[in-house]
Amino acid sequence: MNNSNQTPIKNTMGGVFIHVSDLKKSVEWYSNILGIEANLDKVKSPVYNIPVTGSTGLTLDDHAFDPTFIHRPSPNPIFNFLVDNIDAAYDFIKSKDIEIVREIERVGENFAWFNFKDPDGNVIMACTG
Missing domain, CATH: 3.30.720.120 (Signal recognition particle alu RNA binding heterodimer, srp9/1)
Known part of the structure; x- marks a missing residue:
């Protein structure tokens, strides 16, 4: 190098x-x-x-310890959790009454994702890879 x-x-x-x-x-x-x-x-x-x-x-x-901090959640995913079965993950998140902000999107046979919000509005992705 x-x-x-x-x-x-x-x-x-x-x-x-x-x-x-x-x-x-x-x-x-x-x-x-x-x-x-x-x-x-x-x-x-x-x-x-x-x-x-x-x-x-x-x-x-x-x-x-930071009184000047202002939380501004991004409307875009800040990270993703990996899942094996996108449909099972989607149904699980829905069953918890968690807000889904982007429905399942599929690319090809093996790649899919959807986005949901945590309690503070942070957007998280569930993704097959």
Whole structure:
């Protein structure tokens, strides 16, 4: 590798930060859709790390120590959760009365996605790949 390509920034995602208004409510919501147990007694501001598999972390941040923070959710997905069966994932999210903001879109036989909102209006994608 020559010097022009060297960088101190690693080509690795360390974590995704989700900005939330009610940390306990968000921990409960994300834990619920991921099928994991949440001990709400251990939730303390300003951040909580949702236990996920893989090398990228998922951190919820309520900005308790930043009174100037203004939450502005993006109308576009900020990340995606991987799913094996898009129809089952869609039905699951619908059954939880979670707002779906983009219906299932399919490209070819094996690739599909849809978008939904968390309690703070953050848009998340469920995607087959």
